[in-house]
Amino acid sequence: MFKEGLMGLIAGFVTTFKHLFRKPVTEQYPEYKRTLPARSRARIILTRDPDGDERCVACYLCSAVCPVSCISMQSAQRQDGRRYPRWFRINFARCIYCGLCEEACPTLAIQLTSHFETCEHDVLKLVAEKEDLLVNHGGKSHEYNFYRHAGVTMVGDKGTHINEEKPIDLKSNLP
Ligand code: SF4
Ligand code: SF4
Secondary structure, eight states: OHHHHHHHHHHHHHHHHHHTTSOOOOOOTTTSOOOOOTTOOOSEEEOBOTTSOBOOOOOOHHHHHOTTOOEEEEEEEOTTSOEEEEEEEEETTTOOOOOHHHHHOTTSOEEEOSOOOOOOSSGGGGEEOHHHHBOSSOTTOSSOOHHHHHOSSOOSSTTOSTTOOOOOOGGGGOO
16 A cells, blocks of 8 residues: 555656656747637627628527527518528627537528637627627638528429429338
């Protein structure tokens, strides 16, 4: 028992001794800022599609999946039938940056960025409205356009839309 304790003590001192000769790894933040990976999860944005339209269709999926219920919005509809959020709000004071909203979003509208310097003294300043969230670019996926795939309205018969397969005749599956 005594021998094991002594060995543990010596191993601890050896580790400490080894670190005495290592180059320090201190980074002088904020003078030096490390480049974070593109998939870092911090400040959230709402992106636009390649046509410049806002991608969000106010489907409420992000709001439903958010574990801390910090996303709220109200849906509205344009003349051409396209949905959009009349207002969209994220309370960053509650957000845990889990990324679930981004995973759930069918239009790639909501995206987490690597911008993490968002601290505020006044907690109410952490409530972001749509004007604060909406950017003028497509974020991580510039080319994706949900409406080019899904369409605002059905054009033609089933199975004739771009990238859509012909409907299956259920009776053909019968034995
Ligand atoms: S990152 Fe997580 S906690 Fe933050 S808004 Fe999205 S789902 Fe909610
Ligand atoms: S951000 Fe995405 S998931 Fe959230 S309401 Fe808009 S389209 Fe739906």
